[in-house]
Amino acid sequence: MxxxxxxxxxxxxxxxxxxxxxxxxxxxxxxxxxxxxxxxxxxxxxxxxxxxxxxxxxxxxxxxxxxxxxxxxxxxxxxxxxxxAALTPGFHDLLDDVAARGLPVGLVTSSFPSWVSSVFERFDLDERFDVVVTAGGEDVPGKPEPDLYELAAERLGVAPAAMLVVEDSEHGVAAATSAGAHVVGYSHGASADMDHSAADAVATSPADLRERVRAGLE
Missing domain, CATH: 1.10.150 (DNA polymerase; domain 1)
Structure with a gap:
């Protein structure tokens, strides 16, 4: 798909x-x-x-x-x-790559709405996401259950299988995979020793992440 x-x-x-x-x-x-x-x-x-x-x-x-x-x-x-916290190097460029293809962008996080607001304000991300789903703001099971990703797919107007998801934690990969999404695992820093084997592809650096996402969109 x-x-x-x-x-x-x-x-x-x-x-x-x-x-x-x-x-x-x-x-x-x-x-x-x-x-x-x-x-x-x-x-x-x-x-x-x-x-x-x-x-x-x-x-x-x-x-x-x-x-x-x-x-x-x-x-x-x-x-x-x-x-x-520091913005992942090249993240705005990665968002530009997605926008150039006319695809909507979502955020699914176990963090809380006020924490997301702090990140968006600090790194000029307020206008860059079409849908934001936070575990603290929804009455559904959180990761590693698939519900948050299923909810994001519904709000984005796509099937879960038509989403490309980037996750760094083992629990996040499990949630996105269970929802049926195409998953790029991001193995770096604190997540480097986690199990990303359920992901469809694994990136190990910011540059590699951008390339893996690009490849997934081809």
């Missing part, structure tokens, strides 16, 4: 933020689940509230409630997105 829309994850794809988040997640987990040894990689790419529910379901003794768990993340988010 021909590609009719391109959809990006935010953290680790649009902006280089996963290395910072992984460091902070270790501190968040230590505060939320005192005494437990939890690999931060287990929750990378998963919505904050879904993380909480997963930890609770696994029997961990959480020191905070769901809102308190979100507050731990939100404490770091503003500084991350306004000071630390």
């Amino acid at each position: 021909a590609i009719e829309a391109v959809v990006f994850d935010m953290d680790g794809v649009v902006v280089d933020s996963e290395d910072y988040w992984r460091e902070q997640i270790a501190d968040i987990l230590a505060e939320a689940v005192p005494g437990a040894e939890i690999d931060p990689a287990r929750v990378v790419g998963i919505n904050v509230y879904d993380q909480y529910d997963m930890l609770e379901a696994e029997g961990y003794d959480l020191a905070v409630d769901r809102e308190g768990y979100f507050d731990l993340y939100d404490r770091y988010a503003e500084q991350l997105y306004t000071e630390h």
Whole structure:
């Protein structure tokens, strides 16, 4: 099936933020689940509230409630997105490549609407996405379930199989693949040690990512 829309994850794809988040997640987990040894990689790419529910379901003794768990993340988010995160090199050029083909562009992220707004304002992205779907703004299961990508396809007016999706986390790749999309995995930085084998193609640098997306649109 021909590609009719391109959809990006935010953290680790649009902006280089996963290395910072992984460091902070270790501190968040230590505060939320005192005494437990939890690999931060287990929750990378998963919505904050879904993380909480997963930890609770696994029997961990959480020191905070769901809102308190979100507050731990939100404490770091503003500084991350306004000071630390960097736009992926050449990302505006990549968007130009997609726009030149007349294809709509979507964003599907486990981040929250206010965090997305910070990124869009800082990196001049407000007019560059036709559809934005955030796990925090939708009443559907988050990644690794396919629902967010299915919702994005509906709002973009295309079949899920007609989307090219760029994802860096294992959970994100699983979500997009389960939805039936053509998936380009982005293996770099904090995501380099994750399993991207379910993706249709894997890029390992910003330049490689641009080429993989171009190839997927041919």
